[in-house]
Amino acid sequence: MSKLWGGRFTKETNKLVEEFTASISFDQKLAKEDITGSLSHVKMLGECGIIPIEDADKIKNGLLEIKKMVDANEVVFAVEDEDIHMNIEKLLIEKIGPVGGKLHTGRSRNDQVATDMHLYLRTKTTELIVLIENVQQALVEQAKKNVETLIPGYTHLQRAQPVSFAHHLMAYFWMFERDKERLTDSLKRVNWLPLGAGALAGTTFPINRERVADLLGFETIYPNSMDAVSDRDFILEFLAAASIIMTHISRFSEELVLWSSQEFQFVELDDSFCTGSSIMPQKKNPDVPELLRGKTGRVYGNLIGLLTVLKGLPLAYNKDLQEDKEGMFDTVETLEGSLKLLAPMTETMTVKKDVMRKAINNDFSNATDIADYLVRKGLPFREAHEIIGKIVLHAIQMGKFLLDLSLEEYKDFSPLFTEDIYEVLSPEHVVAVRNSFGGTSPEQVIEQIKLAEAKLQR
Numbered sequence: 001m002s003k004l005w006g007g008r009f010t011k012e013t014n015k016l017v018e019e020f021t022a023s024i025s026f027d028q029k030l031a032k033e034d035i036t037g038s039l040s041h042v043k044m045l046g047e048c049g050i051i052p053i054e055d056a057d058k059i060k061n062g063l064l065e066i067k068k069m070v071d072a073n074e075v076v077f078a079v080e081d082e083d084i085h086m087n088i089e090k091l092l093i094e095k096i097g098p099v100g101g102k103l104h105t106g107r108s109r110n111d112q113v114a115t116d117m118h119l120y121l122r123t124k125t126t127e128l129i130v131l132i133e134n135v136q137q138a139l140v141e142q143a144k145k146n147v148e149t150l151i152p153g154y155t156h157l158q159r160a161q162p163v164s165f166a167h168h169l170m171a172y173f174w175m176f177e178r179d180k181e182r183l184t185d186s187l188k189r190v191n192w193l194p195l196g197a198g199a200l201a202g203t204t205f206p207i208n209r210e211r212v213a214d215l216l217g218f219e220t221i222y223p224n225s226m227d228a229v230s231d232r233d234f235i236l237e238f239l240a241a242a243s244i245i246m247t248h249i250s251r252f253s254e255e256l257v258l259w260s261s262q263e264f265q266f267v268e269l270d271d272s273f274c275t276g277s278s279i280m281p282q283k284k285n286p287d288v289p290e291l292l293r294g295k296t297g298r299v300y301g302n303l304i305g306l307l308t309v310l311k312g313l314p315l316a317y318n319k320d321l322q323e324d325k326e327g328m329f330d331t332v333e334t335l336e337g338s339l340k341l342l343a344p345m346t347e348t349m350t351v352k353k354d355v356m357r358k359a360i361n362n363d364f365s366n367a368t369d370i371a372d373y374l375v376r377k378g379l380p381f382r383e384a385h386e387i388i389g390k391i392v393l394h395a396i397q398m399g400k401f402l403l404d405l406s407l408e409e410y411k412d413f414s415p416l417f418t419e420d421i422y423e424v425l426s427p428e429h430v431v432a433v434r435n436s437f438g439g440t441s442p443e444q445v446i447e448q449i450k451l452a453e454a455k456l457q458r
């Protein structure tokens, strides 16, 4: 079988070169997008009188038949035909004869492959936004059940102030909300059409790029043909957005691993999301969040990989650009798998309210509130801070917590203390009075969940 570009050559391609340069093993994932792009291109060629309408129709029917074969997994792709574009063109010519050779009029694989990638990312980005929403939905469900559940809030991984567990979960909701915004914004640029740029300089045929853009649902056309075939910013943006999503998934996963440890025991992951040990019979391992945390690395790697490919690349198309694909596919698949697991794992985890509550009873996370108490009685905050520091030290030395100290002990530190100090110190009170907008009081958290649900309904 001869090459589609064989005319200028006097020798067969070296087998190793053929294998090394071929992309068909991975870019066959673009088969549908390639056919979709070709269908619009050939329709435009017919409409513009660049090829006869009858020929355009024949090509269209041939492509539709190949599409059916692709859908039915009946096509065997050939390494000798290098990539998805030439595999499909060759199939077309085999099917409908030499007229199939008219498809590539006014087009190059360079604008073709870029168009395929735009189409692919448009579909995948839209699907991923839905998967992120499912995770957000799971977070909201858990949050609604835990508005009144108190958990230690940490800074420096040291107990800081108690918070509503719902508040903690909802923090992730908003991270994912920004992730959706980033993806949605990136679609603006995914919706630039490269097709019609030709190899790099445009084409001599009177093509109609607006028509192709309309047919394929693109919002804009690249105004510069050299940029159109060289640009991979839209993939970089996707990989960057994906890296940030994985960062969020990884931080949440780390908390789940910590919380489900013997030391914390704040949550228990459902049995169906954990695995055992081949040697230690007692083990129930949080493999899923661990692996989510771990997979973050490959997604970052894919971003750095493509940045590196693009850095220093002269205009316009270079074969290096073929390296844009595997990292992108891998990122899409990693994200899909991760988000699909995160939603049900979040929804099915058991929240151990008693353990969380017990943790709060045995710490000093209400210390800020006694300081605020003295401030309300007229003491400057700095002085109050100093006094409470001394009280905490005294309590530690006595092996007590703040609620265990007697009023006499308090009065030793300041005459401003009265009986009402004990109400101020209760964790429920500590949380309830943090009622500023975006704070952790049940009232604010309920408002926040309402805001979140409104986002999901859109």
Ligand code: ARG
Residues within 6 Å of the ligand: 023, 027, 083, 084, 109, 110, 113, 317, 319, 321, 322, 323
């Ligand atoms: N397989 C190629 C890629 O993925 C398609 C474009 C090839 N163009 C070329 N002039 N060799 O980048």
